[in-house]
Amino acid sequence: MTAAITRVVLADDERMVRTALRVIIDAEPDLEVVGEATTGAEAVSVVRSLRPDVVLMDVRMPEIDGIRATEQILSTLAEPPRIVVVTTFENDSYVYDALRAGAAGFLLKRAAAEDLVQAVRLVARSDSLLFPAAVRELAALHSSQKPAPPPWASRLTDREAEVLRQMATGLTNAEIAARLEVGPATVKSHVAAVLAKTGVRDRTQAVIAAYESGFIRPK
Helix, strand or coil, X not given: CCCCCEEEEEECCCHHHHHHHHHHHHXXXXXXXXXXXXXXXXXXXXXXXXXXXXXXXXXXXXXXXXXXXXXXXHHHCCCCCEEEEEECCCCCHHXXXXXXXXXXXXXXXXXXXXXXXXXXXXXXXXXXXXXXXXXXXXXHHHCCCCCCCCCCHHHCXXXXXXXXXXXXXXXXXXXXXXXXXXXXXXXXXXXXXXXXXXXXXXXXXXXXXXXXXXXXXXX
């Protein structure tokens, strides 16, 4: 059986960056670049037309930036792609804004080729956080010092709360299942319940909500 191909769109106003990303991605048998965009507005149009699985989105672009483009894509498509914002600096406030807008993760422009490929595959599977330590650090920097208890916290079962904490460490569903000594299908159900009760799109936003609300405290 032929493996499914993950279809990728590149959105960056620098031609050299797009070319380098395309060479790396197209060299992999399970990945394919199907389109490119040079502005945020063009990225929205290209994604709507091509319906890729993953978008590598530059944070800073002309017309509308990567944050606004991310918001537009996620709010207008019934089955939107997974979006990874690409940035020069990991502590850039734009990165956190993009994650809050719904991006599944971020990637540094200086990342090694193998890290880039792994990132695309990871977000396409959507069963773990991309660079969990960096996500936790960003969330800790932007969390309230005295957050009010989140209304969703009381709706989580004890097991769902534990799954959320394990999600924040970057564990996959299979790894959480092994740690909690339950089946992967059970963990998948718990993750779905956590997303529904926290009212977010995916596990990245669930983890951010957990830190911002104080449900999980930075160590």
